[in-house]
Amino acid sequence: MIQLTNVSKIYPNGAKALVDVSLRIGKGEFVFLVGPSGAGKSTLIRLLYREEHPSRGLVSFNGQNLVRMKEREVPFLRRKIGVIFQDFKLLPRKTVRENVGFALEVLGLQRHEVEVRAEKALELVGLTKKLKAFPHELSGGEQQRVCVARAIVNDPALLMADEPTGNLDPDTSWEIMDLLHNINKKGTTVVMATHAKDIVDQMKKRVVAIEQGRIARDDEKGGYGYEL
Amino acid sequence: MSFSSAKYVLRETLSSVKRNPWLSIASVMTVMVSLIILGFSAFFLANTSNMAQSFESQVEISAFVHTNVPETQVEALETKIKAMPGVASVVLVTKKEGLAQFGQSLGKAGGNLVSDLGGTNPLPDKFTIKAADPRRVKTLAAQLQQFTELKSVRYGQGVVDRLLQFTRWLRWMGAGVIIAFGAAAVVLISINIKMNVFSRRREIQIMKLVGASNWFIRWPFLVEGLFLGLAGGILATVLVGTGYNWLAGYVSSTLAFLPVVRSAWLFWQVQTTLLVLGMVIGAAGSALSLRKFLNV
Numbered sequence: 001m002i003q004l005t006n007v008s009k010i011y012p013n014g015a016k017a018l019v020d021v022s023l024r025i026g027k028g029e030f031v032f033l034v035g036p037s038g039a040g041k042s043t044l045i046r047l048l049y050r051e052e053h054p055s056r057g058l059v060s061f062n063g064q065n066l067v068r069m070k071e072r073e074v075p076f077l078r079r080k081i082g083v084i085f086q087d088f089k090l091l092p093r094k095t096v097r098e099n100v101g102f103a104l105e106v107l108g109l110q111r112h113e114v115e116v117r118a119e120k121a122l123e124l125v126g127l128t129k130k131l132k133a134f135p136h137e138l139s140g141g142e143q144q145r146v147c148v149a150r151a152i153v154n155d156p157a158l159l160m161a162d163e164p165t166g167n168l169d170p171d172t173s174w175e176i177m178d179l180l181h182n183i184n185k186k187g188t189t190v191v192m193a194t195h196a197k198d199i200v201d202q203m204k205k206r207v208v209a210i211e212q213g214r215i216a217r218d219d220e221k222g223g224y225g226y227e228l
Numbered sequence: 229m230s231f232s233s234a235k236y237v238l239r240e241t242l243s244s245v246k247r248n249p250w251l252s253i254a255s256v257m258t259v260m261v262s263l264i265i266l267g268f269s270a271f272f273l274a275n276t277s278n279m280a281q282s283f284e285s286q287v288e289i290s291a292f293v294h295t296n297v298p299e300t301q302v303e304a305l306e307t308k309i310k311a312m313p314g315v316a317s318v319v320l321v322t323k324k325e326g327l328a329q330f331g332q333s334l335g336k337a338g339g340n341l342v343s344d345l346g347g348t349n350p351l352p353d354k355f356t357i358k359a360a361d362p363r364r365v366k367t368l369a370a371q372l373q374q375f376t377e378l379k380s381v382r383y384g385q386g387v388v389d390r391l392l393q394f395t396r397w398l399r400w401m402g403a404g405v406i407i408a409f410g411a412a413a414v415v416l417i418s419i420n421i422k423m424n425v426f427s428r429r430r431e432i433q434i435m436k437l438v439g440a441s442n443w444f445i446r447w448p449f450l451v452e453g454l455f456l457g458l459a460g461g462i463l464a465t466v467l468v469g470t471g472y473n474w475l476a477g478y479v480s481s482t483l484a485f486l487p488v489v490r491s492a493w494l495f496w497q498v499q500t501t502l503l504v505l506g507m508v509i510g511a512a513g514s515a516l517s518l519r520k521f522l523n524v
Binding site for chain 1: 232
C-alpha cells in the first residue's frame, strides 16, 4: 500500500529530516513509528499525505506516484487518508460537529448524511455532549478526540496519527488506542508515530524506529526499545 | 456545481458572516467608503467638464457693421457669415433692436431715448457669432476682419486665451481626481481583502489538508465577497445619490453662476457602475488574493 524507495528529505535550512529511507507497509498493517523527537517521524507522515515533497526518491500510495501527482489530484488522495494531527488542526470558527463533518462536506454529501455520520464518529470518541462547542471551548484532550473523529469519519483506507495520545491521560489514551485497534481490525491501515512506550510494548505490533533520518530498526511485533 | 454544493456554499457564506460580524462590517465599510469616494469623483469629473464646456460656450464674437451700410447688404452679409466654416450660430442685432435694448437697460431714464439723442440712432448693426469650437475663435475673428462692411470685430482678446487655459486645467483636474481616488479605492479594498484572507490562511490550509479542492474553498469566499461588496455598493449608492442631490441643490441655489449637472442619465450611470463595481471587486478580489494560500 505504501512504498518509500530511497527517500531523502532535506529542508531549505539544510536540516536532513530523512536520509535514504526505504519502507514498505502493506494493506491492513498496524505500524508504530518510534524514535527521538526530530528523528523524521512527522516528516515521513507528511510525505504520505503530500504536505511535503521528498528531495529525492519515490513515494507511492496504492501504486500512485505521489512525487509526480498533479495538484488537482491531491485532494482526492487526502480524502482516502485520515490524519490525526499533532496540533489537531481544527477549524476555529466551526463547531465540533461541523469540524468532523467537513471531511464529508468535501465529498459533496448531503447535509443530513454529513450530520448523522459526524455524530456517529463523535460517539465513538465519546464527545456527543459537545457537538455545538467551538474548539477553543474544549480541553486539549477533547480537541485531540475531535481530530480523531474527523480522521475516521470518512472510513479512510489509511489512518495516520502523529502523537495521538500526547495530550491525553492514560485512560483516554487507551480508549483511543482501542479505537485505532478496532479500525485496524476492519481493514484500515494504521501508521502511528508515538513516544508512548507502554502502549507500543503492550500492543505487540510492527515497530519502525527512526534515528537521525534513517531507519534504525524494523521489528514485527516489537517493543519501544528506548529507555525513557 | 451540484445542488447540495450550492446549498453548502450559501450556508458557509451565511455562517461566516454571522460568526465574524466585525470583519464583515469592516469589509462592507471599506467597499462603501471607496465607492463613495469614487462616486463623488465621477460626479466631480462630469461637473468640471460640463463647467468647462459651459464657460467656453459663453465665448462669442461681436462684429459691428459700418453705419453707412444699407440694410439689404447687412442681410447678405449675415448669410455669408453663416456659411463660414466653424461658425455655430449668428444672431443679428439691428440698430433699432440695439437702441431698444439700450433704452431698457437705462430704465426710466431711457423712456424717450431717440428724441433725447436728437432723432438719430448712433448705434451700429451688430452680429453676435458663436464658434463651434471656442479654440478657433481667434482665427474666425481674423477672417471676419476681412469683410469691408465690418467696422470692428471684438471677442474679448486676452480673456479668451486665459479662459481656455482655465477650462483645460479644469478638465485635467477632473480626470486627475478620479484617477487618484480610483487608485486609492483599489488599494484600500485590496488591503482589506488581503487582511481577511490572511487572517484565515490557517483555516484554508486545514481545509486543504482534510481534502478540500481549491474550488470548494474558493466558492464560499467568492460568494461572501460578492455579498459584502454588494452591501457596500448599495450603501455607497444611497449615500452618494442623496449626497449629490443635496449638494447640487445647494450649489445651484447659492452659487447660481456655477452650472451643475443634474442629468438623470448620468446619475443612474454612476449609481449602477458603483453597484456592479462593488460586487466585482468583492468577488474578484477575494478569489485573487486566495491564490497564494491555496498551494498546500
